[in-house]
Amino acid sequence: MLPPSSPTDNVLPELDFTPQAIDGMAESFAKLYGEPLFALPTDLYIPPDALEVFLEAFEGPLDLLLYLIRKQNFNVLDIPMADVTHQYLVYVDQIRSTDLELASEYLLMAAMLIEIKSRMLLPVKKADTGEEAEDPRAELVRRLLEYEQMKRAAQKLDGAPQLGRDFLRAQVAVDNSPAVRWPQADLNDLRSAWTDVLRRAKLHQHHTITREELSVRDYMTRILRSLQDARFIEFTDLFDEAVRSGLGTQVVVVNFIALLELSREHLVEITQAEPFAPIYVRISILA
Numbered sequence: 547m548l549p550p551s552s553p554t555d556n557v558l559p560e561l562d563f564t565p566q567a568i569d570g571m572a573e574s575f576a577k578l579y580g581e582p583l584f585a586l587p588t589d590l591y592i593p594p595d596a597l598e599v600f601l602e603a604f605e606g607p608l609d610l611l612l613y614l615i616r617k618q619n620f621n622v623l624d625i626p627m628a629d630v631t632h633q634y635l636v637y638v639d640q641i642r643s644t645d646l647e648l649a650s651e652y653l654l655m656a657a658m659l660i661e662i663k664s665r666m667l668l669p670v671k672k673a674d675t676g677e678e679a680e681d682p683r684a685e686l687v688r689r690l691l692e693y694e695q696m697k698r699a700a701q702k703l704d705g706a707p708q709l710g711r712d713f714l715r716a717q718v719a720v721d722n723s724p725a726v727r728w729p730q731a732d733l734n735d736l737r738s739a740w741t742d743v744l745r746r747a748k749l750h751q752h753h754t755i756t757r758e759e760l761s762v763r764d765y766m767t768r769i770l771r772s773l774q775d776a777r778f779i780e781f782t783d784l785f786d787e788a789v790r791s792g793l794g795t796q797v798v799v800v801n802f803i804a805l806l807e808l809s810r811e812h813l814v815e816i817t818q819a820e821p822f823a824p825i826y827v828r829i830s831i832l833a
Contacts, residue, residue, distance in 0.1 A: 607655030608693040610637060622690055625683055627663040634659060662686060731818045731825055739825050743785045747798045750789055765804035773829045781825040
């Protein structure tokens with residue numbers, strides 16, 4: 547036997563109907579400032595024209611008419627005017643409710659279609675020459691074929707690569723300003739000039755034995771001072787003072803080493819206008 551039930555046995559437990567507890571409804575409609583929304587706001591207003599859906603976009607009456615013909619595989623040379631005119635008028639009624647100015651050019655084509663349809667209902671009369679009358683659809687067919695030809699040509703041109711859309715023109719800045727380049731002194735000419743200086747130094751040297759401290763830095767300073775007063779100095783003129791004073795070969799050697807050190811540190815430039823021409827020394831532009 548079952549035990550007697552208590553009065554509270556038939557009372558259902560309280561259910562939690564909060565959004566978090568409802569199975570399958572834990573997802574919110576949206577989030578506003580990071581907070582979930584489980585119901586649409588009561589004061590939400592959506593304008594009637596907030597959303598517009600355009601299934602097909604046409605560039606004019608001929609484009610729409612050609613679309614209707616090609617979509618249903620009609621023969622453009624034998625257009626069923628009744629079906630095409632009906633479908634065309636349905637589309638015109640749709641766009642008249644949204645854009646009356648745009649519908650004006652479509653209404654003109656609709657009138658032309660109705661006229662052609664009416665002329666096809668009339669009995670066919672032969673011309674005075676005995677030939678059959680021209681098909682009322684002939685002019686429309688001619689315009690459609692010409693439009694389709696131009697449309698395909700435009701699509702072909704649009705598929706070609708275009709500057710600014712598919713590729714960019716490379717631009718390179720070239721500096722055409724002439725740069726003055728002084729010819730480099732030839733090593734053989736420098737050696738020949740140095741040999742001539744040594745030869746002249748030996749002719750004027752004195753046989754005096756002295757002990758003298760020679761500083762390359764000191765002679766570097768002397769050369770720079772002499773170059774500050776003149777734009778160019780001939781190579782041999784830098785040694786004239788040492789040669790004339792009879793200080794000896796060692797002074798000339800130290801003077802030459804000082805000149806080479808200045809050239810290595812890019813403080814002076816040794817230039818020559820052409821082969822076998824005099825060698826000149828000047829203060830470097832980069833100094």
